Amino acid sequence: MTDEWPRSLAINAWPDEPAAGELGPAARAWILGQGVDDRAREAGLVLAADEPPDPRDWRRADVGWGVVLPWTGGPVADQAALADAPEPIRRLARARADPDGPVVFRYAAEDGLGLLRRVYPAGDHQRVAITGGQTGTGRGQLPAYLLLAGGPADLPWDLQCRLNLSCAVGRLDLPDEALDRYVTCLLSDWADAAACARAPVVWATDSDDITELMRVAVAEQLAAKFAADPDTRDGVRYLRGAQATTAGLLDALAANRPSVVVTTSHGRTGPLSDADAMARDLGLPVDADRQLLDPAALLSAWQPDGAIWYAHACCSAGSDATSRFTVLVPDGSQVAAVLNAVAALGHQVAPLPTALLSAQRPARAFIGHVEPTFDWTLERPETGQLITAATLRALWTGCFQPRPEPIGLAFRQQFTQAAQLFGEAAQTNRNSRPDSAQRRAASVALLTAYDRQSMVIFGDPTVCATALGA
Incomplete structure (x- = not known):
């Protein structure tokens, strides 16, 4: 030595x-x-990297928040100034502006789903890739948090689903008065909201079909976490099976005033022969007695007042004009008939998220699915393994702590898992025979990836659940 x-x-x-x-x-x-x-x-000899930014702090320039609207074809300076946007969106963007002005992106269909256009007050614009670039609000960067301001006809579900793999994304598509109420509450961080972190509500139907698996994979595990935690065990209400009626849910919501609501059930997609009725009731939770949750009755009995609602049900978020899943089932089958009838409705937002975010005391956020969900996406058929850990993590670890995570960040693991599953499916398909067991496993991975990717958030992605102790 x-x-x-x-x-x-x-x-x-x-x-x-x-x-x-x-x-x-x-x-x-x-x-x-x-x-x-x-x-x-x-000379650059100090090689230690900067401390990574706190991903919760969307106000930082190296994290960032921005708003996305459709490309209008009009003057770029007007688009950067949000001249075509509803007044509440302009107000929100001004309140969250960088020193150089609001961070505004535009979606142009001719660019495809992989690009957005950053527009600047000087009248210039720049195409920005939604994957692979730097995070932040600087030139050529994409913020970690993006708000889509508009409906799926102009800002497609596919755009939100693609962005889900890169950013924390939410959507606001509300009537003018409701949008104004929501933005007012958002900017005040729901001051004086009544939502209580210590009294969550979990509601799960169980009808010896896929609803039993949803209860076991999502509701049961989450309710067990609430029941075991000293902060929530005395306040949690868990309604399952025969208890999971609309009347029981309304009573629990009115009594608890929860900050987080979790429901698992079938979502209404009928009658298939009546498109108007399907659109009116699309995705509404179906209770143990096969009755629908009526949004008007819901808001008469209870005001969301800062709650976050997760609804695991078919089409709980809305419908798309095309379905990724029709190739999985034969023409003429029951599932094919449902998929085709839902797709025929076009780009729709389901009524429940609209009602919750339009309330006099609006919800902070709603999380649900576009299109149906499947049993394969809850439990791997080849192993019997439940694969809902990322959802549970979002609704438990992300929401129930003294400093909750922004809802978009809480669900990031869910969307990261989708990207991993896409990679698993692609690699397996390249390296296995078409008739192999590996190919069958890859099909399960691909279906699960699309399911995870098509979970969407309504509301601003920076909102946080009511903090424990607040």
Whole structure:
């Protein structure tokens, strides 16, 4: 052993001969991180990276928040100034503006789903890729949090689903008065809201079909976490099976005034022969007695007042004009008839999220699915393994703590899992025979990835559940 330092240094470069030389006088201090002088700093010899930003802090320029609207084709400066946007969206964007003005993006259908256009007050714009770039509000960057201001006819579900893999994304598509109420509550962070973090409500139907699996995979596990935690065990209400009626749910909501509501059930998609009735009732939870949850009756009995609602049900968020899943089932089958009838409704937002965010005391956020969900996406058929850990993590770890995570961040693991599943399916399909068991497993992974990706958030993605202790 010797305390002597090496006196020379060789590198594996080849400037026409081997390169080596003596160490300089500042070498030891540089290696130890001690006494680095100004010249070393200026030369870039201080190699420690900056501390990563707190992903909860969307106000930071290296995290960021921005708003997305459709490209209008009008003057870019007007688009940057949100001249075509509803007044509450302009008010929100001004309140959250960078020093250079609001962070505004536009979606142009001709660019495809992989690009957005950042528009600037000077009248110029720049196409920004939604994957692979830097995060933040600087030029050429994409903020970590994005709010889609508009309905799925102009800002497609596919855009939100694609952005889900890169950012924390929410959507606001409300009538003018309701939008104004929501933005007012958002900017005040729901001051004086009555939602109580210690009294969550979990409601799960169980009819010896897929609803039993939904209860076991989502509701049962979440209710067990609430029941075991000293902060929530005395306040939680868990209604399951025969207890999961609309009347029971309304009573629990009115009594508890919960900050988080979780429901698992069938979502209404009928009658298939009556498109108007389907659109009116699309995705509404179906209770143990096969009755629908009526949004008007719901809001007469209870005001969301800052609650976050997660509804695991078919089409609880809305419908799309095309279904990814029709290729899975034969023409003429019951499932194919449902998928085709829902797709025929076009780009729709379901009534429950609209009602909750339009209330006199609106909800903070609603999380649900576009299109149906499937048993494969809750339990891997080849292993029997439940695969809802990311959902539980979002609704438990993300929402129930002294400093809750923004709802978009809470669900990031859910969407990261979708990206992993897409990669698993692609790699397996490249490296296995079409008739192999591996290909069948890849099909399950792909279906699950699309299911995870098509979960969407209504409301601003920066909202947080009521903090424990608040």
